[in-house]
Amino acid sequence: MSLTRPHPRFLARTNRIFSSQVRYYAAPGEGTIPAAKKKYVPTNGTYPLGFKTGSAHVGVKASNTRFDDLALIASDTPCAAAAVFTTNKFQAAPVTVSRAMLKSRKGTGVRAVVINSGCANAVTGKGGIEDAILMGEETDRCFIEDSNGEDDGQGSRSVVMSTGVIGQRLPITKITSKIPKAYYSLGDTHDHWLRTARAICTTDTFPKLLSRSFSLPSSQEEYHIAGITKGAGMIHPNMATLLGVICTDAPVAAGPLQTALTSAISRSFNSISIDGDTSTNDTVALLANGAAGGQPITQPSSPDFAAFQKVLTAFAIDLAKLVVRDGEGATKFVTIRVTNAATYPDAHRVASTIARSPLVKTALYGKDANWGRILCATGYAEGVDSVIPEETSVSFVPTDGSDELKLLVRGEPEQVDEARAAKILEAEDLEINVSLSEKRGYTEEAVFWTCDFSHEYVTINGDYRT
Amino acid sequence: MSLTRPHPRFLARTNRIFSSQVRYYAAPGEGTIPAAKKKYVPTNGTYPLGFKTGSAHVGVKASNTRFDDLALIASDTPCAAAAVFTTNKFQAAPVTVSRAMLKSRKGTGVRAVVINSGCANAVTGKGGIEDAILMGEETDRCFIEDSNGEDDGQGSRSVVMSTGVIGQRLPITKITSKIPKAYYSLGDTHDHWLRTARAICTTDTFPKLLSRSFSLPSSQEEYHIAGITKGAGMIHPNMATLLGVICTDAPVAAGPLQTALTSAISRSFNSISIDGDTSTNDTVALLANGAAGGQPITQPSSPDFAAFQKVLTAFAIDLAKLVVRDGEGATKFVTIRVTNAATYPDAHRVASTIARSPLVKTALYGKDANWGRILCATGYAEGVDSVIPEETSVSFVPTDGSDELKLLVRGEPEQVDEARAAKILEAEDLEINVSLSEKRGYTEEAVFWTCDFSHEYVTINGDYRT
Numbered sequence: 001m002s003l004t005r006p007h008p009r010f011l012a013r014t015n016r017i018f019s020s021q022v023r024y025y026a027a028p029g030e031g032t033i034p035a036a037k038k039k040y041v042p043t044n045g046t047y048p049l050g051f052k053t054g055s056a057h058v059g060v061k062a063s064n065t066r067f068d069d070l071a072l073i074a075s076d077t078p079c080a081a082a083a084v085f086t087t088n089k090f091q092a093a094p095v096t097v098s099r100a101m102l103k104s105r106k107g108t109g110v111r112a113v114v115i116n117s118g119c120a121n122a123v124t125g126k127g128g129i130e131d132a133i134l135m136g137e138e139t140d141r142c143f144i145e146d147s148n149g150e151d152d153g154q155g156s157r158s159v160v161m162s163t164g165v166i167g168q169r170l171p172i173t174k175i176t177s178k179i180p181k182a183y184y185s186l187g188d189t190h191d192h193w194l195r196t197a198r199a200i201c202t203t204d205t206f207p208k209l210l211s212r213s214f215s216l217p218s219s220q221e222e223y224h225i226a227g228i229t230k231g232a233g234m235i236h237p238n239m240a241t242l243l244g245v246i247c248t249d250a251p252v253a254a255g256p257l258q259t260a261l262t263s264a265i266s267r268s269f270n271s272i273s274i275d276g277d278t279s280t281n282d283t284v285a286l287l288a289n290g291a292a293g294g295q296p297i298t299q300p301s302s303p304d305f306a307a308f309q310k311v312l313t314a315f316a317i318d319l320a321k322l323v324v325r326d327g328e329g330a331t332k333f334v335t336i337r338v339t340n341a342a343t344y345p346d347a348h349r350v351a352s353t354i355a356r357s358p359l360v361k362t363a364l365y366g367k368d369a370n371w372g373r374i375l376c377a378t379g380y381a382e383g384v385d386s387v388i389p390e391e392t393s394v395s396f397v398p399t400d401g402s403d404e405l406k407l408l409v410r411g412e413p414e415q416v417d418e419a420r421a422a423k424i425l426e427a428e429d430l431e432i433n434v435s436l437s438e439k440r441g442y443t444e445e446a447v448f449w450t451c452d453f454s455h456e457y458v459t460i461n462g463d464y465r466t
Numbered sequence: 467m468s469l470t471r472p473h474p475r476f477l478a479r480t481n482r483i484f485s486s487q488v489r490y491y492a493a494p495g496e497g498t499i500p501a502a503k504k505k506y507v508p509t510n511g512t513y514p515l516g517f518k519t520g521s522a523h524v525g526v527k528a529s530n531t532r533f534d535d536l537a538l539i540a541s542d543t544p545c546a547a548a549a550v551f552t553t554n555k556f557q558a559a560p561v562t563v564s565r566a567m568l569k570s571r572k573g574t575g576v577r578a579v580v581i582n583s584g585c586a587n588a589v590t591g592k593g594g595i596e597d598a599i600l601m602g603e604e605t606d607r608c609f610i611e612d613s614n615g616e617d618d619g620q621g622s623r624s625v626v627m628s629t630g631v632i633g634q635r636l637p638i639t640k641i642t643s644k645i646p647k648a649y650y651s652l653g654d655t656h657d658h659w660l661r662t663a664r665a666i667c668t669t670d671t672f673p674k675l676l677s678r679s680f681s682l683p684s685s686q687e688e689y690h691i692a693g694i695t696k697g698a699g700m701i702h703p704n705m706a707t708l709l710g711v712i713c714t715d716a717p718v719a720a721g722p723l724q725t726a727l728t729s730a731i732s733r734s735f736n737s738i739s740i741d742g743d744t745s746t747n748d749t750v751a752l753l754a755n756g757a758a759g760g761q762p763i764t765q766p767s768s769p770d771f772a773a774f775q776k777v778l779t780a781f782a783i784d785l786a787k788l789v790v791r792d793g794e795g796a797t798k799f800v801t802i803r804v805t806n807a808a809t810y811p812d813a814h815r816v817a818s819t820i821a822r823s824p825l826v827k828t829a830l831y832g833k834d835a836n837w838g839r840i841l842c843a844t845g846y847a848e849g850v851d852s853v854i855p856e857e858t859s860v861s862f863v864p865t866d867g868s869d870e871l872k873l874l875v876r877g878e879p880e881q882v883d884e885a886r887a888a889k890i891l892e893a894e895d896l897e898i899n900v901s902l903s904e905k906r907g908y909t910e911e912a913v914f915w916t917c918d919f920s921h922e923y924v925t926i927n928g929d930y931r932t
Binding site for chain 1: 745
């Protein structure tokens with residue numbers, strides 16, 4: 001075997017990279033949506049009343065000469081708002097500014113969310129804070145105008161978000177000069193929502209938009225919820241991952257709105273991992289304007305709140321899954337279910353550790369049933385008490401409804417049907433099931449969603465700033 | 467820009483993969499050592515008295531028809547031994563068996579270390595434990611014979627190690643039948659040591675062997691220390707990383723030997739990361755036979771112990787660095803120095819978090835001065851109190867002796883000379899310096915060594931079992 005010629009399998013792999021989707025990331029929304037991802041982009045929707053969305057082209061990245069990179073989501077009337085932010089100690093300027101804004105006005109009277117892609121305004125010092133404040137003020141100005149100078153004296157009414165490269169200042173004058181343009185483009189059609197979803201993309205290959213209707217026990221009204229989000233790298237929990245904006249026309253007061261969002265995020269955006277990196281900018285905001293009418297939800301103890309919580313959590317999970325579906329370089333969508341743990345944090349911690357193991361993720365990419373790496377990750381999960389080697393079981397659950405494939409049963413390896421394992425790993429979707437301890441009567445369970453680790457991830461992230 | 471043709475930069479990158487070292491990993495030691503790595507393989511050495519090494523071909527992996535994959539390191543006389551093992555909860559059978567052996571004989575009377583590559587004997591249930599015991603017993607038998615049936619009634623005298631794929635049983639009969647062959651090949655020349663270093667390799671591209679001489683305050687003797695180790699993936703601290711065997715002819719008793727090894731490992735093998743995965747098998751053993759004579763070291767309080775500790779730690783650091791130098795797919799050798807922390811664990815934790823961030827590692831591979839990702843990782847290091855954003859500074863320290871390049875100074879980004887940054891990143895070696903808080907008078911420092919994350923890492927680990 002000569003060293004100057006590549007291994008045949010390596011050539012085959014490389015050919016696959018060339019023929020699979022190639023991701024251009026010079027500008028958000030650039031390029032065509034890969035054929036395999038088109039099914040995740042809705043062609044219509046049912047959107048919350050009293051919300052409008054718009055976008056404009058700024059060219060935050062100089063290389064972006066065509067695509068909208070400024071997004072605006074607005075409520076027709078001042079509304080309740082809640083948000084969950086990154087736990088990274090280096091909080092980006094828009095995180096600091098938006099958190100202060102929501103605190104100052106106790107989550108009420110909010111009019112808009114303004115978002116730029118292409119530059120994260122993170123680790124930008126005092127100048128960055130001033131830029132984020134300017135973005136909010138310029139947005140406020142549009143709405144002060146349309147409400148005849150209305151000002152309740154509680155400062156900005158705008159949530160500010162930024163996503164893109166860290167450590168560079170925003171081209172703030174370019175951005176603020178285009179905010180009115182985004183404002184004048186506001187509308188409530190499906191196309192408006194989709195265009196706005198696209199404007200917040202960075203390395204995403206498709207815009208992420210979901211909408212649905214729901215009802216509440218106490219009311220005859222039909223309510224709506226819609227949301228946009230973006231990935232596709234620097235994603236791991238301990239935060240509200242990434243950027244997300246969710247709007248509903250249900251009448252939920254600020255207090256219970258924050259309670260519902262915090263709970264929904266823990267089971268959705270905080271249960272996904274692309275690469276184990278926790279960003280400086282991650283923010284998910286939830287706006288509720290009550291435009292569909294009905295009895296306001298003011299107490300977390302009400303049946304309406306319970307129903308809303310259920311709708312919101314399920315919606316946030318589906319939105320978060322879209323992020324995994326478009327993880328940088330992802331060729332697989334993997335559900336990791338850890339069962340029979342002593343506590344939910346134990347189960348969540350083990351699932352999270354498996355989800356971020358580079359060895360597990362490269363094996364999935366290589367369609368290699370190397371379940372020893374799953375075990376290995378289970379064994380080094382930190383601060384977990386319910387891992388007991390001789391009681392641990394691991395299996396693959398195929399998505400075609402056929403029986404699970406047992407790999408390890410209570411600490412003893414199974415004779416694995418490698419042909420069947422290979423077949424299961426051919427599919428894009430896979431569930432990995434890790435049972436920690438049936439014997440001790442542990443019943444806690446956590447679900448995590450992740451993707452594989454491919455050559456393309458390396459290509460994307462070796463070149464991101466250029 | 468068409469989606470069917472790859473990006474020019476991507477083509478350039480791919481060409482680089484083809485032209486750089488291609489790693490064949492079907493069998494240990496297979497293939498030629500890459501030209502760039504030859505300088506790390508010594509052509510001679512000075513080895514400890516009274517130790518011999520040998521190897522044999524087993525074919526643990528069926529595809530390995532030629533290369534030695536069984537290694538034996540032996541002391542001419544029963545000697546003191548210490549070891550540090552993985553902290554992974556799924557401890558491989560040889561870890562369990564070797565730990566019990568050392569405990570049972572209190573680190574005394576050890577004769578040999580026997581190691582196979584190609585299969586880790588991990589997560590193999592009760593059968594795996596039996597296999598590891600058999601490997602030790604067959605090794606003991608060789609030495610019982612040469613010492614006329616000497617048996618001190620304390621059981622096995624052999625440390626057992628295995629490395630390779632997880633979850634498969636050893637071909638134990640093939641292995642035990644070749645142990646006598648390894649025994650009869652024992653010798654004390656440089657070639658014996660190098661051949662043994664090669665027999666424990668898996669995805670390593672070069673054998674890792676170091677030796678040196680030293681003296682102790684109380685004695686005129688010249689002492690020697692030599693060691694072998696192997697990588698090259700599933701490497702992250704919280705354990706004794708990987709496999710390593712260190713031998714010395716200094717007279718150190720079992721108690722202080724363990725103390726010295728534990729301390730040396732924390733600053734060496736527990737301060738490196740390839741991929742953040744903590745293996746089930748990691749073991750570093752240290753044997754001391756006193757063959758060079760002199761006053762025995764029996765107390766950690768003696769000046770001889772302090773001198774030996776210093777020699778051992780420096781030696782272990784150099785050995786551990788060789789592992790990073792040969793990290794799977796590595797094109798960079800990166801030193802991460804975290805200074806001005808409140809505590810050593812804080813500094814170590816931040817350095818470790820930076821070292822395992824896929825985004826930092828892919829940026830290094832792409833020679834991209836994306837220092838925002840270094841900050842981001844600093845900010846999500848868990849359980850660290852001394853990260854204060856407005857006091858944090860980051861710089862690149864070039865290896866050519868020129869001035870450091872400041873990127874962030876006390877929370878404010880510098881105007882970075884991108885041309886100089888690019889030039890610094892061209893070199894294989896780089897030091898990243900993160901200062902947490904000068905102002906508060908914090909002085910603790912930790913150093914970590916890591917490599918980048920390349921396309922080749924993905925290729926190697928997508929295909930490992932095949």
